[in-house]
Amino acid sequence: MKGIDPAERLLKSLGVTEPHEIELEDIAFDQGAEIRYCDLSGCEADILGYRDRAIISIDRNRGLRRRRFSIAHELGHWHYHRGKKLQCRVDEYQPKHKQLAERKANGYAASLLMPHYLLKPRARDHQKLTFKTIEQFSSEFRTSLPATAIRLVEADIWPCMLICHTRQGRKWFAQAPMFHQRWFPQAELDPESSAFDAVFGQSEGDAHPRIIGADAWFDRAEAQRYELFEQVKCIGDDEALVLLTIKDDRMMEDEPERFGHRW
Structure with missing residues (x-):
């Protein structure tokens, strides 16, 4: 099992072969x-550990999928940070500038809930x-929409970005590695995007992807040459x-030369 992360290694050692077999209470007991x-005040989850035993407290007032992510996140802390005092905040996305401990716990949670060895074969059918x-x-993995979307985008199967x-x-925002890093989304919404109406309460989003100019999302001169599929939820x-x-696959290529024929 060399080359897979600790959460996936654990799942395989427990014989998990289907998403419905990822029972977090049983996995926690094993660990x-x-x-x-x-009822928790001021946080969604907490972990108290001593030697090889721990108690994970979860806010029972949260939804099922949020509770599952919180459990998996705390199991990430139990795996990586035993014996360390942490101020834990459970967020399904942790920007890269946030503390490493929280990002590592999130990564563990994503792998535990949506392991690549179960997710990617199913994803490639689409x-x-x-x-x-x-x-x-x-629905299949019993995970929240944002957490699922991040995991699928970062699986690098399609040239996608999630904002x-x-x-x-x-x-x-999160992006597939194949979505070239030179494409950094603008901070503000362009009125041409259907996201503008969704955020300001004028619509509920798009039933299907629609085409939009890339310059609505990226402040680069070359963006005017391209179009994107956009869908909002x-x-x-x-x-x-x-x-x-x-x-257009050319958006995934290396940055064009300013004075070359590709510019």
């Missing part, structure tokens, strides 16, 4: 942790990624997920 559901596909995976926007601007009163998919 010496007891799950307790209670020619393109849409929110309908994401919702199907969310979370609020009325205050871009909250975070509301996930709150003033929050939306935006799925961008490359339409």
